[in-house]
Amino acid sequence: MNKENKYRELFADLPEAVYEPLQFTGYPEEEMLQRARDWYEECERRRTTRHFSTKPVAKELIELAIATANTAPSGAHLQPWKFVAIDSPALKQTIRDVTEEEEYKTYTERMTDEWRQDLAKLGTDWVKTHITDAPWVVVLFKERYSLKEDGKKKKHYYVDESVGICAGLFISAIHHMGLSTLTHTPNPMGFLNELLKRPPNESAVLLFPVGYPSDTAQVPKIARKPLEDIVQWNDG
Numbered sequence: 001m002n003k004e005n006k007y008r009e010l011f012a013d014l015p016e017a018v019y020e021p022l023q024f025t026g027y028p029e030e031e032m033l034q035r036a037r038d039w040y041e042e043c044e045r046r047r048t049t050r051h052f053s054t055k056p057v058a059k060e061l062i063e064l065a066i067a068t069a070n071t072a073p074s075g076a077h078l079q080p081w082k083f084v085a086i087d088s089p090a091l092k093q094t095i096r097d098v099t100e101e102e103e104y105k106t107y108t109e110r111m112t113d114e115w116r117q118d119l120a121k122l123g124t125d126w127v128k129t130h131i132t133d134a135p136w137v138v139v140l141f142k143e144r145y146s147l148k149e150d151g152k153k154k155k156h157y158y159v160d161e162s163v164g165i166c167a168g169l170f171i172s173a174i175h176h177m178g179l180s181t182l183t184h185t186p187n188p189m190g191f192l193n194e195l196l197k198r199p200p201n202e203s204a205v206l207l208f209p210v211g212y213p214s215d216t217a218q219v220p221k222i223a224r225k226p227l228e229d230i231v232q233w234n235d236g
């Protein structure tokens, strides 16, 4: 059987893809360069701070950041992510209490010496004031699989890649609207399923405190790698 026939046979009984015209906004070339520079500079200004103000943030802004994240491409367009947005002070406090207990163990028992050395320049520690200071805590879950109507597991594809892109868009959206967030990875995160009543096909990936930076917010004095260290053009 030739290649084309084999492909046709396998897809024969499946519903055909439905296409529609692409709505694409193009720009004149000079404008493209300006837009590219402006966007790069905006992203370059983004920093991760652990110091948040308690000033409230409207729910609509969080909703828009999640809507932006939800535009991420994903394996087979299955969008294997769920967001839990929390502004309840009691719930934030519980998350902070459990997180700090676990993080203390991580920093003092689970981390290797090399890991501690790598982290030292960032000055992170097990105290997570940002979880209670920031008005919102958004938890991103990945759906490793979903459950079909017959109760069987439905596989999801490229889950880590899809959720990683989704997280990147969320962070960019938060920065673009003039807020700040921090990619926090409590370890272990299993407790969040029970606390937030999420089903077993989901696992927490990242916890994002979201808010305004505090007036005295600081960031580690670190630089990003120059482009020549991270890119190769053609075969070098």
Ligand code: IYR
Pocket: 103, 106, 119, 124, 125, 126, 184, 185, 186, 187
């Ligand atoms: N999960 C811990 C530790 C931590 C690990 C890495 I790698 C970081 O870049 C920063 C922190 C925490 O969130 O503090």
